[in-house]
Structure formats: structure tokens, C-alpha cells
Amino acid sequence: MEKSSTKLLNSAMVSIAIKQSFVKLNPLTMLKNPVMFTVEIGTLIMAGVSVYSINNSSEGSFAYNFSVFLVLLLTLLFANFAEAIAEARGKAQADSLRKTREETPALLLLADGTTKTISSNDLQKDDVFVCKAGDLIPTDGEIIEGIATIDESAITGESAPVIREAGGDKSSVTGGTKVLSDEIKVKVTAQPGESFLDKMIALVEGASRQKTPNEIALTILLASFTLIFIIVCVTLKPFATYAQTPITIASLIALFVCLIPTTIGGLLSAIGIAGMDRALRANVITKSGKAVETAGDIDVLLLDKTGTITIGNRKATAFYPNDGVDKSEFVKLSYLASLADQTPEGKSILELAHQEYPNLIVAQPENAVFIAFTAETRSSGIDTGDGLSIRKGSFDAMKFFAQQHGHELSSNLIVQVKKIAENGGTPLVVNKNHQPIGVIELQDIIKPGISERFERLRKMGVKTVMVTGDNPLTAKYIAEKAGVDDFIAEAKPEDKMNYIKAEQQAGKLVAMMGDGTNDAPALAQADVGVAMNSGTQAAKEAGNMVDLDNDPTKLIEIVEIGKQLLITRGTLTTFSIANDVAKYFAIVPALFIAAIPALQGLNIMGLKSPESAILSAVVFNAIIIPLLIPLALKGVAYKPIGASALLRRNLLIYGIGGVIAPFIGIKLIDLCIGLFF
């Protein structure tokens, strides 16, 4: 799947959306949006008035009435188009995901141990299927037996294959990905049509989209504004009768449609769909629209150190031989000890050795026995055939071995070990025949640019917390260097849980990311829990979002998407209401000028005639909707400059701008329409 298509629209989407704009005129559909529903009623009335005015001139000319009718109809279509295009985009995104869900044959494992080929659509929850190298995995599931390399590029876009195995935190497989090697037995975790992806697709397509709490509150506010304007327009009739000014139905309806917040009303659902669509483009599957909105409110972000703040693993950064030990000899012995070490730390020792001594060649000794790392010895190394024993491991472990064999630890070794620890590094002591000969410094490499991201989060008002298994000293050092606000050292799963609970007790909203089964309770407790797609089924069930890329920094993006969603709604509401000021100055003089010529004083835009003034206002009101569709879909940019500065900025652009823009727009339109009316 393409990571994100930068193109906002394409012709296929547009043609679907245009068709949908008409389908959505169905009053039952419109009823969900009270603002636009009232416009539809107005349009119907105008259709009647247009027919009436063919033979009667009391309501104005047919051309004028019909023009108003057409513009109102356009307003409705534009609003429907906004929603339809947002849905079409979501659908296109969903379709590309769905491609991975195409029907594939599945090898169902029967109770007697034999297999049977069935369609992937017939797999039920808890069925077990078998996948061999080269097979497409038919549906989401959890490996119960075996280990395999899997190409997940169909989902993540990442070409490097990943390893998935039974047990542990990397047991999940996704439908549509391909097994590259080995054979696995997989248990189906979801009923057909109920996997996360299916749920997400339904959400973006609008089928099961529910209004989020903020959206409901905003709809109520907009509905009450609409009611106020109903009152204004209905009472205008007796007022006008008192002032002996006849008001045509067209003028009243035009006034009403211009005043009610059609701009935001027309774009509201498009904004909501686009928000989830943006999340999907970031390769995040949300289980509800509410989760995206909540993400914008997050106060505390729990981040795992490894992978988020640091580049995966520790790396060797320096060799410190003991006094009296030749450095090249020390490096050579360290090299030897790490030769068979497949851990990233071990590999990094070889890398560093090559860096410092480009000509270094250490042949693998014959009859050598490699000693793998175990939790008991907390060391690894090599025993060569000629009686040389080299071990590397933690200071405590090496100290224990040395003392067991009656060796004293030199004071400069102890000093060096302490120094490394204080700098946030991990000392790796190397023993030659149980005699310590020096220390290798392992350092966490902090991801480039990560501290700027934390700074950005801080300005958003989000507190970052680093979760790590390191000791407090190391944790503190890295926390300071990376610029996180707090850390949990020597973290156990329940520590995360307790931290989240404590923050929530203080009224804060907490987000976290996790992958393991032991993360599941914390993921469920967090207000926004993002599970990695590679994580266990339990983790994915517990969270309210799944990140297909397994990228821990994704949380930051999710917070911004949530904020953007709210900002877009707020600014467009402000813009919509601010627009009304100019519309009043266009329509009110036009309504009364015939009977009260003195009110020409209010016609500050100098619009040509009452008809052209009213038409210009409704035309502006209609075309502003499509003009703002790109903004609604892309979202108003979020700038972490502090709430007050952000308010000032948006108030200036969308408030003041919203007052001024229609004055210019209406005047320009009037210059054109004035030629006819």
C-alpha cells in the first residue's frame, strides 16, 4: 500500500462524489444535519415560488426567483459534495487496504490433523490454518506453532521481512501479508468481516460513523444559531408589514440561508471523515472517531525508550583497556569474544573494532566453543581450543567471576565503570581468564531530531514520559539528553499501569503505545492506547488504535491529527459566523430600501440593486463551501505555539478574515450579477 497519496482528489473520486451529492439530497439523509436540512426546505419552497412567479409578478420575476432556487440547490449540492468527496477519499484508502483482503485459499487444519483447502471467507474465529513459504496469509490471526519470516510490505510499505513466532509479543499475523520462509500454524482471531481493518473500513466509509462528543456539542450550538435565525426571519414579516415594506419570499429565504451557518454545517461531516482518513493515511487504524478526537486532548504520553527515543539498541562507543593492557590486544580479545554474538550489542563491538583498527583481522580459532549469554551467568564469550577463556558481561557478573578466582579489581577499572554509568552508558567488562582487562562502553544512541519533537510536544502541553528497563541513573541521563519530562526506570508492566492511573486520578488524559500481552491492561487503561500491529492479539484488543507501521513515534502524529480535527471545526465555525456580518449589510438594506430609501446609508458595499445584492449574498454563501473543501479535507495546520498564541492566530485569520472576505467577495459577485439584475 502506498504510504500516503499526496493528491487531494482524482477524477474517479470526483465523479463518484458528484453522483453521491445528488443521492444525498434524500431528506431522510439530510435530516442528520439540521442546518442543511433547513436549507433543503428553503430550496423546496423556492421551487414552488419559481413556478408561481411564471404567471404572477407579486413575488418578483421568474428569472430572479429561479436564480435564487438554483443557487440554493447548488448550496445543498456543494455541501453534499464535501461529505461525498471525503467519503470517496476514505473509501479509496480503504479499498487499497481491502485489496489485501481479497479472497485467498486457506489451508484449514482439521481436528484429525489433516488439512483442507477452503476459501479465506469461510474461516471462522478460532479455526486454525497452516501457511507455508510463499503463501498469502488468508486472515488475521495469531501464530500458535512455528516461526516464519513474513513480508508485511502490503500493509506497512516496509520491504524488509519481519520475523513472527509463536508465543511472546510478536505472534500476530495480518491477512494479506506473505510468508517468505518456514511454516506456521495460525489461529483465526476474528469473525469474517469483524477484523480491525474491516471495522476501520466501515468507519471511513461512513457506514458506522457515529458523531463524536465535540461534534455533537457543536451541532447543538449550530442548531441553536439556526433557530435564532428562524426567529429573525419569521418575525421580519410582521416587522415589514408594520414598516409597510413588502418582503418577497425569495428575500426572506435568501436572508435565512445566508445567516444560518451553512459553511460549517455543510463541511462538518467532511471534517470528521477527513480526520479519520488522515489517521489512516498515517497507517493508523482507529476503532472509533472518538479516539482520534481524544488524542488531541492528551496530556501525558508514555513512550518506550527503545525504538522511540533511542535507535533500538545500545551500541559500543569506546574501548577502555586497563592500565598495563595494550589497547590493540584488548580490542582483539573483545572482538574474539563477540565473534559469535548475534545480539546488536555484540555486532556493534565488531563494527567499532573495525572502525578503530581498519586492518584488524581476527580469524576464528579452531575448536573454539562459544558461550552464549544466559540469565544466570549474565555474560557471554568464547573458550578457544588453546585454553584461552574470554568473557564479557555486566560489571557485577564479571566482578563475581574475578573474585571467585582470587583476582583483585583494579581501582582504575572501578573508576572507569562508574564514569560510564554516570554518562548514561552501560559498561561491559571483559575478563581474560577471569582477570578483568578492560571495559567496553555501550551507549544508547538517541534518535536524531527526537528532542525537537519533545519540545514540540511540550509546547502543545503534552508531558512526555520515558519508560525503560534501565536503572534510574542511566534512565535519568537519557531522559535529560532526549529532553523528556519524566521517566519510569526499571519499569515493570504494573509500573506503567500505576503511572497511568495516578495521572488519570489527577484529571489528565494519558496515551501510550505497546505491543506485548503484558501491556494490554495499561493499553486498556490509557485514554488512547495504540497497539503495534506486530503486537499480540491481546494488546490489539485492549488498545483503541492499531499502528500498522509499528512505529513508536506515531503517537506524536496521532496527537496532532486529533488537534487538527478540532481546530478545523473551530476555525470554520468562527469563519462561518463572522461571514454573517457582511451578509447582513448586503441583505438588510436590500430588503427595506424600496420602502425606506434612507436605509441606503446601510448599503456600505454600494451593491447595485436589491435583487443583485441578495443574489450576490447567496452566491457567495454557496461558493464558499467548495472553496473551503480542500481546507476541510487537509485540516487547518496545527502550530504548537501555545494556546493563547494559537487562538490569536486563528482569530485573526478566520475571525477577522471571516468578517472581511465576504465584503470583498459579495462586492465582486455583485459587479457580475449587477449586469443582469
Next chain:
Amino acid sequence: MQTELLGIIATFALTLVIAIPLGNYLAKVFAGKRVWTNIFSPLENLIYKIAGVNPNEQMDWKQHLKAMLTINTLWLIYGFFVLMYQDRLPLNPDGNAGMSPHLALNTIISFVVNCNLQHYSGESGVSYLTQQFIVMFLQFVSAATGIAIAISFFKAFKEKTTNKLGNFWQHFTLAITRVLLPLSIVIALVLAFNGVPASYEGKDQLTSLQGDSISVSRGPAAAMVAIKHLGTNGGGWFGANSAHPLENPSYFTNMVEAISQMIIPIAMVIAFGIFIGRRKLAWTIFGVMTIGFLLLLVPTLQSELGGNPKIAQLGITQVSGAMEGKEVRFGPTATAYWSTITTVVSTGSVNGMHDSTMPLTGLYQLLAMMINAFYGGCGVGLLNYFVYLIIAVFIAGLMVGRTPEFLGHKLEAREVKIAALVTLISPFLIMCGTALASYTFTQHGNAAWDTTPSAWLNNPNFHGFSEMLYEVTSSNANNGSGFEGLGDNNMFWNILTAIILLFGRFIPIIGPLAIAGLLAKKKYIPESAGTLKIDTKTFALMTFAIILVLNALSYFPALALGPIAEYFTMIK
């Protein structure tokens, strides 16, 4: 003119000098801190004992509203009958008649809701008994009701999360014993010593230099004039209200009365900040209110001091501005100032004829009452402002990308629904009321009612429209002043305004207190860098814009047909 301007600047300055320490005092009294007026506590305890009230019993917002509505209903019933049968009751030396049922209904509602719209004239419509035991009594308790509910509102934001908003009866009692009574006594004494009558005798007879015999109404007016201003009531002892030489004899008493109507509304804002420990917020609110007030006052002065363009067209210079309907002892400046303060704080007393002010002045008076939150009425002004604040917080909150919060409490659909309803009720009452009146006037002008509708207006045309608009706006704002010139003592206006008065009073009290009560129960969210601060200049501007735009959008067409049309026609 210079001196006249200095006069109003001094009046406003003195208002602030008194109101700010008064705010401090109010915060202390209601927080139960040590103040010198604690010497009244034996009296209060006696009241609690007789009433069978436990002042320490905590009530939630619903219990507060229940208590408030119950006691108000009792006053309504009591007052209605006494006003109807005042002719058969004592203390009626001038032998004034009982009220018609619809006038009694209108009058009692009007006083219970702190509006004091008077469709009768004080000299002939009421007796000394009803002046004192209905009118004056209600001037105290209706103001105290507003203060008491405002204090319950304060308590919602004092604690982080709470369901306990204090005790309504205690707030109510303290509002009278610690605030209204002591201040009224001082002001009444000052007024009495400066020529306002304080006597139980009936009309006085005097013979003019021409030899004509004149009877002059009097009575214990000083006490009432004090509370009518202090409690932002506005109902006068005499029909001409504070333009009457016995109700407002001199420039000095004019200053005293102007100051006394502003101090409690301003003090309540200051008290709010001190009480909940957010002084900066209070000053921000005060700032918005003051700017709004000045933006109404300055153009009013300009329009009044500029004189009447029609007279100018005749070639007559108007050195002192527009003098029609104004008292020479106050002059146009002090009258313009009064017309602004009495409409912003919902007093509704007048010291000149609002009907005679320039069209644009009428526009500003109407706007002041439509907004009704630039200081606003006793206690309720702040509640009205709170509704605007909620809407501003909601929209601004979305604009900064966070679920909107008010003082650490999340604003959700339920609160927005209530705020939207309260916002809706004013345009509904004002516009529909005016529409109904206009409709009746044009379509049923000759209906055979107690007063035929076509006879309502002295000046049909735009000014007549303004008169009707003013009457309903004043009722909705619980202001009580009138663009006289409207024949309003008849069944139609008595009943229409009675309904508007009731809704215009109680919905803007119930709504904000309900929102506050609901918010207070929610979990408290500590502030972070992403939290929208509501005590900044930017947010103040936002609130101001919301107030302005909401009101402009709701009332622009009506205002265009009334004062604005009149203005443009006049300058033509």
C-alpha cells in the same frame, strides 16, 4: 460642558472607588471570614431559627433552584392579591384604587423579577402599604435572590470538584443583612437629608405665586429610592422616576443614585475573582464589561451633545446639546450617562425621557439591554456574562485543538445545550414579542379591547416601532425603563410583558446555575500549556466579539427598522 464631563468622570471614578472594596467585602462575607458586620449574626441566627433553616446544610444546584423558585412563587401570590385589594387595606391616605387583575399580575411579576416595569404611576396607582410592603419589600428580596444565586454560582468554582454550592437561605439572608440593608440605610439617609421626602402623610397642598392650588404627592420615598438603585430595581416612588424633583432633587443626589446602582454589579465581579482565587480572571471580565460600557457611553454622549439635527436644520444652535426631555438641573451629559448606566446594569430608573433621546441613543440603550451583561443586574449580570463566556470558551477551545474546558472542567454537549437554550431565549422573547405587537397593531388596530391597538403609539412610524421594541427588550432584560409614549397599561401589554418578564428572569438564572452545577461535579483537569487560558487579553477579545456578533446577528433587522431607520431619515 467641560464641567459636565468632569461630573460624570468623577461619578464613574467614585463608583469604582466604592465598588472595588465592596467586592472584597462581599467575598469575605460569603466565605464566612471575619468582617465587622459579623455583629449582625445574632439577628441572622434568629431569622434562621424562626424560619427553621439550617444555614450549614449544603445544597446542590437543583436544591438551590427549588428553594429560589418556591420562595419567588410565594411572593407572587402574596403580592398579586394585596395589589388587587390595596384600596381596602390601610396606609392609603390618598385613597388610591385597587389594581385591575392584569395590571396586578404585571406589576407583581415585574417586581418579583427585579424588573420594575411600571405600567402604573406611583402617585395614583399604589398605596403607601403596597409601596412599602410589596414594592420596597420585593426590591430587597429580588435583588437578594440575584446575589444569593450568584454566590451559589461562585461556590461551584471554588473547589476543584464539588456538589455543594452552599445554602440558598443563608446566601439570601446574608445578602440582605450584610449588603442591601446597611447600604440602603446609609444611602436613604443621605437622600433624605438632601430633600427626598420621608413622610407618611398624604398629599401636600401649596399655593403657587399665581394663586393656583397644587397638590404634591409625597411619602416615605427616600428609603425606596435607595434600594431601587442599590438593588438595580429601578421602580420609582413617583411616576416620573428619578427625573422627579422630589425623587432626585439635585446634581448631588443624582450622583449618589448613579453611583449606588452600579456598585453591587461591579462589586460582584471583583468578589467572584477573590472568592474563587482567580483575580486576574475577574479583572479580565471587568475589563471586557468596562470596554463594552464605554463603547456604549461615548457614542451616547456624542449623539446627545450633538443636538437634534432637525432643530439644527432650522438654524438654531444647540449649545448644550439635545435638551428635549431632560432636566435642566442635570443637563444632557449627566442624563446621557444615566441612560447608559441604567440600561447596562438593568436598573431601569430614568432621570430624563428616553423617548426623547436621539435615535442613535435609543439604539445604544436597546443594545445595552439586549446584551444585558456589561456589569448587568444585581448578581444576575455575571450569570448572563457566564453564558457568553461558555460559548466563547467552546468555540475558542475548538480553535486551539482541545476539548473546551472552563476553569478545569470539560464542556460537553449537555452544558452547550443549556447555554444554547439560554442564548436562544432572549431573541425569541424580544423578536416574537415585538412581532406580535407589530402584527396586532397593523392587522387588528381596531380590535375592541380596553385600549384599541391603534391607539398604543403616540408616534407610529419608526419611532413607534422602537417604542414597542424597547418595551419588550426592557422586559426581557428585567430592566424596567420605558420609551414612554407607548400606551402600556392595558390587557395586551400587561400580559405580554408579564410572560416575557418571567422567562427573561428565570431561564437566565436556571441555565447558568445548572451549567455551573454540572461543571462543578466533573473531574478537575489541571492546566497545561495546551489549556486555553481565559484570563488573557486574547480571550477577552474573543468574548467581546462573541457578545457583539451574537447580539448584532439576532437583532440587526429589528434595530434597522427602528432606531437606525429613524436616524437615517432624520439626518437626510
